[in-house]
Amino acid sequence: MTLITDVRLREILDSRGNPTVEADVVTESGGFGRAAAPSGASTGEYEAVERPTGEAIAAARERAVPRLVGEAYAGNQREVDAILRAADGTDTFSELGANSAVAISMAAAKAGADVLGAPLFQHLGGTFRGETFPTPLGNVVGGGEHAADATDIQEFLAAPVGAPSVQDAVFANAAVHAAVADILDERGEPAGKGDEGAWAPSITDAEAFEVVDEAVNRVENEVGFEVGIGLDVAAAELYDADAGEYVYSDRTRSTDEQIAYVADLVSEYDLVYVEDPLDEDDYEAYADLTDRVGDQTLVCGDDLFVTNVDRLREGIDRGAANSILIKPNQIGTLSDAFDAIELATEHGYEAVVSHRSGETEDTTIAHLAVATDAAFIKTGAVGGERTAKLNELIRIEDDAI
Ligand SMILES: C=C(OP(=O)(O)O)C(=O)O
Ligand SMILES: [Mg+2]
Incomplete structure (x- = not known):
């Protein structure tokens, strides 16, 4: 058939x-x-x-x-x-x-x-899937390669880890996105949006932390559950391999300084998630950072692992990171993406299923995340190509697929 x-x-x-x-x-x-x-x-x-x-x-x-x-x-x-x-x-x-x-x-x-x-998540994951859901990570402020003249850190993410349902989590992320707009307005900082719909103001990373922290606190008070903060540093884009340092708008950091900086941010902002904090070739630095903060936060490899089981195996062997970003187009097929998730799960690494900055209305990743019981899904907070996935999660939760 x-x-x-x-x-x-x-x-x-x-x-x-x-x-x-x-x-x-x-x-x-x-x-x-x-x-x-x-x-x-x-x-x-x-x-x-x-x-x-x-x-x-x-x-x-x-x-x-x-x-x-x-x-x-x-x-x-x-x-x-x-x-x-x-x-x-x-x-x-x-x-x-x-x-x-x-x-x-x-x-x-x-x-x-x-x-x-059958719904796609059930075909991929089996009949018992669809009871538990990933927490959506919502990009609310961003820069890097996704917006010109904005933050050095690529993505500041709302992480509604205490949400009682996917629907509550999705709406909390949208509320944080709206609160960021209010706070930027109060500060007189105009902002357009980057490729993923996050606000892309021309502010420093330090200011962005203040803004996102305040936005998250406001929304937590409204919704009554915990909303944390996550980051995608996309550090490979900041790293100058010849000089061996991370180049920020206002200064540079050596690898040791970068590790210390990220570890401090994890403590200061209680970060629940840190993606690509270090260069994609530096397993050793990843292992060092994971040693320091791996019991407090997810250290996630995106450019480090590229959804590739060989690179993930090396990371597992070396104690680099404790989480892997899953982007099916990084590896080319759903079977390869599944293999990466399975290997990760076997070794206690959390899988985080992710969109790309250039997207369509396709909703496959929402189903993939539910099918594999992924801890998180990163697919933006607002914007039609992002809400296509978020609304699909709401429908799956509502048994409406
Ligand atoms: C989604 C991301 O951006 P891009 O698709 O540009 O790699 C990312 O880096 O996680
Ligand atoms: Mg990334």
Whole structure:
């Protein structure tokens, strides 16, 4: 019933106005799945390769589609993803493009779910999933590669860890986003928005901490549950490898100073989550920081691990980080993303499923997070391509899928 009978690919717009790949997968019994590839701006050096959209589509039509149509079953995700890997023939999807690969992989999963008449999270995670939910991390202030002339730290995240439901958590993050706007206004700091919908004022990181701390406190008082703060430092973007230092707008920090700085921030702001606090090549510094603060907060590897089991295994061996960011397009298929989550879980690392800064209305990651019982999902606070995922979580919680 889930034999794939057609795979169609097209170029659509992403949230930055750039082209991206959308895939449709159709099965023998009329099952249908559609998915689109997201795209990063602060990409890790070791990510799978995103090809220009037209090239990725042409390559997939030539190399992957003939191997899938009439041959593979959409309900067998591992088979679909193995065919994508074989059709590509490289470790990094540099022939098909990880953008074509991930769109087809996710569309096949949706077609498989459609045939079963099951929600995607259940097809991926089994019948007992859907009772527990990830805490959404909401980007409320940001800069780095996502906005010009804003903070050095890429993302200041609201983390409603005490929320009684996903719906409460999603609304709390939106409330923090609104409170940030009020506080910036009170301070006379105008702000536009960055790529992920976070406010991108031209303020220092120190001021941003003050603003976000106050916003979180205001919302905590309103909602009556704990809302913490998280960060994505995206430190690889700040690191000057030649000089061996982290370059901030107002100063530089050596690796030891960077570790001490982040450890101080964890204590001062009770940070519940710190992503990419150090350069993507520095497992040793990660291990040092994890040693210092790993019992107080999640130290999460995004550019460090790039959803790659080999890099994660090295991190586990070396005690680097205690959490992994999961972005399916960093590795190219859902099977690879699942393998990374499984390896992480086996070793006590928390999985955090994530959007990219360039997104579409695709909701696959909401289902992936529920299917794998991920601790957190990072998918913004506001903006249509972000609320698509957040609203899907609310629907899953409400049994309305
Ligand atoms: C979502 C992120 O940004 P990008 O998609 O630009 O890598 C991130 O760094 O976690
Ligand atoms: Mg990141």
